[in-house]
Amino acid sequence: MKTLRWWWALGGIVVFAFAAMRLQHEPRGLVAAGVVAYEHGDFAASVRFFEQAGEQAGEHRFAQRNLALAVLAADDLERAAEVVNQLARSGRAVDLQWRDFLLGNISWRRSEIAEVEAHGPIPPAGALERSIAHAIAAQTAWQVALEARGLWPEAERNLARVEHRIATLRAEQQALAASQMDNAENAAATPELAPASLDPDEQEQLLQQLERLDLQREERKVQEPLQQGGFEW
Numbered sequence: 001m002k003t004l005r006w007w008w009a010l011g012g013i014v015v016f017a018f019a020a021m022r023l024q025h026e027p028r029g030l031v032a033a034g035v036v037a038y039e040h041g042d043f044a045a046s047v048r049f050f051e052q053a054g055e056q057a058g059e060h061r062f063a064q065r066n067l068a069l070a071v072l073a074a075d076d077l078e079r080a081a082e083v084v085n086q087l088a089r090s091g092r093a094v095d096l097q098w099r100d101f102l103l104g105n106i107s108w109r110r111s112e113i114a115e116v117e118a119h120g121p122i123p124p125a126g127a128l129e130r131s132i133a134h135a136i137a138a139q140t141a142w143q144v145a146l147e148a149r150g151l152w153p154e155a156e157r158n159l160a161r162v163e164h165r166i167a168t169l170r171a172e173q174q175a176l177a178a179s180q181m182d183n184a185e186n187a188a189a190t191p192e193l194a195p196a197s198l199d200p201d202e203q204e205q206l207l208q209q210l211e212r213l214d215l216q217r218e219e220r221k222v223q224e225p226l227q228q229g230g231f232e233w
Helices: 002-024 027-039 043-056 061-073 077-090 093-118 127-149 153-189 200-223
Strands: none
Touching (some): 027 043, 043 061, 061 077, 061 093, 077 093, 093 153, 127 153
């Protein structure tokens, strides 16, 4: 009896595995595989699964939305914007709402990248201002999406986050401007020190002293033994 149950369980596993393999080559199975890959952080595989699902389902909007999220997670922002615009070509209200929502996500990510640049060792000019501008663009996109849909908890949470982000970045911008103004005032108040000029006799004495130092340095080089560089053969 135990042997029969064991064979029955093994047969069920085989049937399930075969069905999963068949389903993976269908749009629903490809979307499911893409979601699993996304949750495991394999965004490249997730993009491939969603692309295949979109091709088989004729650019199904679910596959396109997921594809936009996966491409965005892979930090391919230009491609993400293209996918979002393709999604909106249908003209359906729900697709337009998703377009606005995902455009907000893209702008948020661009704001993050600009902020990292602003905090780098050599920040490019206007990086902090660009970070603020992208954050404002994200705020606008999420607000439009929320107003169109009426109830969207994710959009509401994003709006709260971006409002805090804009306030933080603007405070940093004001502090930086105040610091630059203080530095400029201090530089203007500090008198420039011109180098003192030497008369010909002092110049001659300085040159002679430098020559004596050079001679002493050369003599020490001759007297010191040659030091090997630490090679081991």
